[in-house]
Amino acid sequence: MLATLNKYRAAFSVGLQSNLVYRVNFAIRGFFSFFHLIVVFILWSAAYSGNASIGGFNFAQTFTYFVALIVVQFMIGAFNEDYQISEDIRNGLINQFLLKPVNYFAYRFSLYLSARLVTGGLILLPLIVTYPLLQDYLVLPTDGWRLAIGLPALVMSALIQFGIAYCFGLLSFWFLEIQGLVILSMALESVLGGQIFPLDLMPEWLFRISQYLPYYYQMYFPVAIFTGRLNDPAMALQGLAIQAAWVVLILGLGQLLWRRGLRLHTAVGG
């Protein structure tokens, strides 16, 4: 057990080091996501002028939502895991994992964790620097249940994020080129995952449907709990159950794709 853990701890630490090499790139990316926040700020403050509330929330609540979304994105978002897995398959690097007692999923997941530790830490820097400017527009509710449900929701969101990227990456066993599919799914995710606007602003029926789709649980769900867009603990618990079902389903699908894919795999190169 301990030996197994040590293997992946090594992968984790290698991942940590290689991500720290690219810290400047991540910092640049973090810096530019604040430009995105400026867009959000300008657009929504224009929409709010003349309206005290939109969809039952005031400007500060809506802006807080978008800030939280960016922070969570850097903490758990799967940026290019799908692409890396796809590359491993295409250039035969995956063959190593068939010969050695290393579980590919666990290996990739360790790398994902180390990368998120770096980016999650780095996004705090611009946040701390700009906090004096932002603080007037940030409001977070303080109820205790939000932490109790929000934290497990966040962990499961991370699993869904990684799980979906893992599945997409494995599709390379069947298709040579997955970038198009990935970007198509990103577009879907950006709408149904609440990155373009808070989902509760959508027409009621669409919002209802979205609550049963995995996109809702990729990021929106924990963010909605933390920022007060979801105010009913019973609803949150119900969401947690649906989320758990998606985690099981997506990770199961990953396993299935891995087994089926290996049967097709001809181990060229490597």
Place this chain on the structure above:
Amino acid sequence: MNHYFRLWLTSARYCIMRTLMFRADFFIWALVELFWMAVNLLMVSVIYQHTDTVAGWTKYQMMLLVGTSLLIQRFLMGFFWSSIFEMGRNIRSGHFDFFLAQPGNVMFMATTRKIDPDSMINSLVALSVVIYAARQLGLDPSATDLALYALLVVCGVIIHYSMLVLCITPAFWITSAQGIEGSYFTLSEFSRLPRQAFRGAANIAFVWILPVVIVSNAPASILLHGFDAGIVGWVLAITVLWFGLAVFVFQRGLRRYSSASS
């Protein structure tokens, strides 16, 4: 001029033939673009479900603006994006040597080599968004207004092209910094906002210093409010300015270029 047009036509023909070879790919990417446009329009419609105006712009005025901004961006993507994006990678890998041996201006050759037929097709979709919004607003622009609209869209494409080149040319100096390309996209997000929404420092930064906002707002306002000499003059002036800056920085970068690989 004719020489360059023929060079471009040859590359374009090659790209279209390639596209025909990978039809499934073309289909997926065209769908991707279409979807992103739908996302932008969806955002407009969701916001306007909760409010009547944003910075004085009504729903269909806003749709006209977003459509114009998308039109400019599709043209940029269709004609230049692939080549410019690759340019950064080529500079880093040393493959840029290839362009130094080409029969024409290096900047022209390196930034126009590849076209994207899927973006070009989607520019028709963006155009239909503009036409749809104009119909909903009951606009009846004169031939002069339409010609000016077209002129300002072309200026917009040139300005975006120049800014994109300026985002990539740092690769000549700092070969390690990847992903600067992405910063351009963040900037282009501003172009979908009405100019009136920008106040104070944001007005100075994104309307006056960086032209991202004026580029999409100017043609849209010509259609909405008719000819305005001040706006047209302003856009023409900054087009010359930004294009000149891009050429200047590119040439300086080119002098720094030393082939990276063997």
